[in-house]
Amino acid sequence: MNKKTSTLVGFKQHNHGDCLENAINTAEEYCIKNNLNLTPIRKKVLELLLHEHRALGAYAILAMLREQGFSNQPPVAYRALDFLVEHGFAHKIEKLNAFVACSLPGANHSPAFLICKKCNMVAETQSSPHNISFKETANATGFQIEHTIIEAQGICQSCVETNQV
Numbered sequence: 001m002n003k004k005t006s007t008l009v010g011f012k013q014h015n016h017g018d019c020l021e022n023a024i025n026t027a028e029e030y031c032i033k034n035n036l037n038l039t040p041i042r043k044k045v046l047e048l049l050l051h052e053h054r055a056l057g058a059y060a061i062l063a064m065l066r067e068q069g070f071s072n073q074p075p076v077a078y079r080a081l082d083f084l085v086e087h088g089f090a091h092k093i094e095k096l097n098a099f100v101a102c103s104l105p106g107a108n109h110s111p112a113f114l115i116c117k118k119c120n121m122v123a124e125t126q127s128s129p130h131n132i133s134f135k136e137t138a139n140a141t142g143f144q145i146e147h148t149i150i151e152a153q154g155i156c157q158s159c160v161e162t163n164q165v
């Protein structure tokens with residue numbers, strides 16, 4: 001978990017086909033190893049989240065599922081999302097009340113998100129291990145951190161460029 005992988009997928013040019021395939025493969029392998037059932041709907045929701053590295057709200061996901069002929073019952077989609085979040089394949093972005101696929105599935109990490117408020121594109125990276133003062137303050141006050149998620153909002157490069165035209 002201390003690997004210094006600085007992943008910044010969303011805003012970077014990359015081979016997204018490979019990226020999507022890797023993420024699905026990782027999820028499938030993880031589920032086999034851990035005796036979890038990656039049902040078609042769970043897999044579909046993961047694919048939808050991976051599709052554009054964009055944060056999607058539950059309603060948007062539901063609408064897409066419906067379009068693709070999946071059940072349009074909200075509980076089914078919510079349960080699939082819960083599953084993905086619980087097992088680290090996706091994260092919830094509290095500020096947007098939306099979900100995004102994890103860029104480091106299977107890794108025990110404290111995600112940090114760069115969120116574009118114009119296009120909802122989300123890039124995931126890891127919160128800096130140098131962020132010790134945060135932990136020290138918590139320790140000093142006896143606060144027990146269960147998980148840390150950093151969410152930074154701003155405007156991505158491509159939205160800045162579009163604005164300038």
Ligand SMILES: [Zn+2]
Binds near residue numbers: 015017019
């Ligand atoms: Zn990608």
Ligand SMILES: [Zn+2]
Binds near residue numbers: 091101104124
């Ligand atoms: Zn993650």
Ligand SMILES: [Zn+2]
Binds near residue numbers: 118158160
């Ligand atoms: Zn943007």
